[in-house]
Amino acid sequence: MDAATAEGFKQAMDYERGRKAPPENFPSLPDIPGVRYTNPEFLELERERMWRRAWLYAGHSDQLPEPGSWFLTRDPGAPILVVRGLEGDIRAFYNTCQHRGAPLVAEMSGESRGFVCPYHGWSYTLEGKLVAVRDRRDFVDLDFSCRSLVAVRCESIGNLIFINEDPEAEPLAQHVAPMAKEFEQYQFGTLRLVDSRSYEVECNVKVLLDAFLEVYHVQSIHQKTVARFLDHRGMVITLWPNGHSRMITPNSRPEWQDPGTIGMPKIATVTEVPANNNVSYLIYPNFVMPPSDSGVPLLQFWPVTDRSCRVVSTWIGPDYDPAASNPLWDTRIANWERILYEDLQFAPQIQESLESRGFRGMPLNYQERRIYHWHEELDRRIGLNQVPPDARVAQVLGDVVEA
Template sequence: MDAKTTRRIKDNIAFEAARTKPPAEFPRLPDIAAARYIDPQFLELEKQGLWKRSWLYAGHNSQVAEPGSWFLTRNTGTPILIVRDLQGELRAFYNTCRHRGGPLVTEEAGQSRGFVCGYHGWSYTLDGQLKSVRDKRDFVDLDFACRSLLPVRCETLGGWIFINEHPDALGLLESLGPLESELRQFDLDNLMLVHSRSYDVPCNVKVLLDVFLEVYHLKSIHQDTADRFLDHRGMTATLWPHGHSRMVTPNRRPDWIDPGTREMPEIQSVTEIPRINNVSYNIFPNIVMPPTATGIPMLVFWPQSANTMRIECHWFGPKLTAENLSPLWDTRIKNFETILLEDLRFAGKIQESVEGPGFIGIPLNYQERRIYHWHEEADRRIGPERVPAHMRVEQMLGDWIEKL
């Protein structure tokens, strides 16, 4: 962050801590309709119009470090193959043979010089070209050039691999806007994947994602953990175009340091605000990331059904930390997981209530404006005209979005 941004965030924290009511110009937000969390019609719109039209985290470069290496991701609901071709270029394809739809690979990851469908033996190069078919003599005018594997857009941010199934979506870096330049301070090209773990949670994906877009819940859910060192009343939020946002929550004591990070190697380019405050980014639609100078946890939220989801937690750190994974990284991850599990244990109970007749709508407050911002962008991706009027979110926060 540059000096101007740093000064603005400090001023905003002071303003937030001192205010006794919302800013006079902040609008009254209409309730978020309960149907957006439980109605099958909206969830199908969301699946096709949002999840299929967004940049989604697929994996890390270390998973395809060598030419010929590949891995499979199913998180989007469709099996997609991520591969490093023999020229070193990163590619993504649907894991679908162009003959009768058989899978090209059935393992989770591997190394090869090409792909052969186990159904009828059609074979492809690593860059997706159809190379040979069994019993070619039986096909009439089969044009190999028209039967290449169907590609999926694949771009990177540092060592992170993203995919997007929508051919006309903005490029990844253009979509990220000011968030991309701010993330540069974390030296993303030189981070290693330290640890990954996933958790299945019995709730709609937005029930849990909403929790991580605000700190209004700290005093209820994290009384003995995060609330002891974070001052939620000083939280300041920044809304960015395309649904992304940032939340900065100051520590109760300016000199407080997470004991799990003491003496851990640091990313030297990290600036003042993330070093002494809790900063959390939402990369729309489903990444929550609270980076620090010693490492970055990336939480990725995936819908599984109308009332189930999976959350992945990936940890990234400076390459020099390889020899320090135990006990320092073990302690760091354990401390973070303690707080994470407090949210996960409550999520299923919220889902039970959400599915009952007592849940009609959500009256969001000023502190929770990142949630409303998320829903506004969801409707923009889907197309507001496609969302039934009783489920639609009124676009209210345009003046509160930091312009490019």
């Protein structure tokens, strides 16, 4: 972000702090129907039309250190094998032998020169090509060229690997185009994998996704942590096409610096706004990233069942040495986890309430418009005429840029 852009954000923050009501042209947001969090038919449409056709974060290239390295992910719902080829390229395949559907690997990661199905011995290269079949003489007209592993779209932003089960999906670079220029400053191609851990939570995945799209809750549940330094009333939002969005929340005191980052290596190219404020990006549908100039947390929210989900918290950072213990990182991740637990604490009880007769829908305010934007995009991906009438969200904000 150049100086003019930074000055524009400062003016926008001043406007937000001083306003007495939403902007005059801001529409009244209809309630988000409660059935979107509980109705099995709607949630099945969500899985088929959105989750299985979306660009989803699979992992970091540090998980594939050598040619032949691979890891298995089940987070998208299907078991998908991500592998680094002999030439260094990264591909993804369903972990499914083309003979009888047996899994090619059972562990979560490893190294191999190829894959041999443990059930009947069919063998594949790292490029997914079938090269050997036991007792081939007993097969009639078996065409190896038609029996390769089924590929899954696999593309990267720097060292961040994304997959998409939809072979017709637009390229990842085109999908995130509104954010691409800003992402350059974070040098994702140089940041190392620091830590990753996951949390199982008994609620629909959207309960937690919603919470990470606003700061309206900060003064209530983060009183002893981020509420001490965040100025939520100065928060500025940008809505982008494809459901993506960005939220920039200023610090209460301009000179404030996170004590947990003092002494840590810096990403020298990070510009003024993200270095001195709290920026959070959403890559639709489930990738939340609040970067800083000393490290970047990556949050993913995965549906497990209709009423349970998994939150994955990953950290990447500059000049990180996986072989050396760094107490600064230990402290920082512990502080981050404390804040994360504050966000997760009410989720199971919220789910219980969503399923009761006491909940009918969500009346969202101007601060919460990223949530409404997310839901509008979900209906567009399902198909506006395919969403059950009692679950529909009116297209009020629309697929437009808001700065």
